[in-house]
Amino acid sequence: MANVSSVADTAAGPVSTGPVARVGGNPFRFLTTLRLGDILAIAPFILFALLFLVIPTLGLVVGAFQDPNGTFTFDNILQLSDSQIVASFWISIRVSAASAIIGALIGLAMAMAVIRGKLPGFIRSSVMTFSGVASQFAGIPLAFAFLATLGRLGLVTVLFKTLFGFDLTRSFNILSFWGLTVTYLYFQIPLMILIIAPAIDGLKKEWGEAAATLGATKGQFWRYVGFPVLWPNLLGTLSLLFANAFGAIATAYALTGSSLNIVPILLYAQIRGDVLHNPGLGAALALGMIVITALANVIYLVVRTRAERWLK
Incomplete structure (x- = not known):
């Protein structure tokens, strides 16, 4: 008491x-x-x-909650359940997820090679410099570059057909799902390298030396120490890459036009188009994109905050 x-x-x-x-x-x-x-x-x-x-x-x-007369309504939100709109969201999510996962894997391998590998020091500075430029290279120039390289009359396509007699367009179409995904990888991989590099630098050499002293192999070190430490950063970066691809429109619009019905292109048609002009529905589509992108960024911020303790 x-x-x-x-x-x-x-x-x-x-x-x-x-x-x-x-x-x-x-x-x-x-x-x-x-x-x-x-x-x-x-x-x-x-x-x-x-x-x-x-x-x-x-x-x-x-x-998103107004009709053309400015009256409050839920019609724009209810139209998001239309099959065409649902399909466009699904295609956008698939393209964003595919480019994020593939970009994260390739970017992680490249970052590990230039940071912890035995490559010459100037290679790291060159890769990091190029990544800083390439991660911001998008839009019409990027679409034109891939059309000139992998399009029906692109340089690589013509070389394959001339030298090897192989028609690349029979198995790969730059205006398709995988064509857009490969194009997105051009800025997804450099962005992954830039974001994951500080986390890889945060893996202290003392941890590897301590693991080797205790008899652990390199594989065991990465399995029980390295990747568990990097895992929060990988998840956070993956969500950021997803958000980065989900909101891209200039590259997709210049590359595929209306042949691939992703959400940003459908949104552009509703706001700026002459046939499908419906600003209210466009605002509702934008609101849906904001929600999905915000969720991805929240995941990144939460996971990144938890991972920062390993970088100290």
């Missing part, structure tokens, strides 16, 4: 002046420590985020 009384007296007594108590008592106290220079420094970012991210997203959410 004495212990209970002392706990109750402590709880009823004056609030502690420790850091946690101060933060809990006044959660906005940090505002008093802000300087005008700091506020002005981040003001352009805040303004940019409001104008090009927050406000347009709110506009899409409102537009």
Whole structure:
């Protein structure tokens, strides 16, 4: 009873002046420590985020629940159950998942080779530099490059037919599901290398030496130490690659046009098209894409936060 009384007296007594108590008592106290220079420094970012991210997203959410007259309605959301729209979402998810998984596997192998392999040092800097450029290379230039390389009259297609008598177009079509997936790999693999490289650098040499001292082979080290440590980063990066591919439109539209009915192309047709013009449905499609992309990014942020403890 004495212990209970002392706990109750402590709880009823004056609030502690420790850091946690101060933060809990006044959660906005940090505002008093802000300087005008700091506020002005981040003001352009805040303004940019409001104008090009927050406000347009709110506009899409409102537009998804409005008819052409501006009246509140659920018709746009209900139209998402249409078979054609469901099929477009399914194709987009498949393309994004395929490019993310394949890109993650190839990117991981390349990153492991240039970081932990016995390759010359200049190769790592060259690969990382190229990855920084290639991860941002998309849109019409990328689509044209693949059409000029693997299209019906592309360089590789003509060389295969001339030198080996093999018609590549019989087994591979650049305007198909796998054609778009291969095209996405051009920026998915470099992005994987850039994101996973710090995690691979975080694998301390002491861990491998300790495992070898205890008699573990390299395979056992990677099975019980290396990959378990990298696993959260791999899952997080995989979700980020999925979100990156799911929202891409310029490359897909320039490459396949309307031959592959993915969500971004269907969305573009609803907002900008002359025949299928329906801004409300377009806003609903965009809202669905936002939800799926947000889930993928939330997974990445959560897993990434859990994985950062291994990088310290």
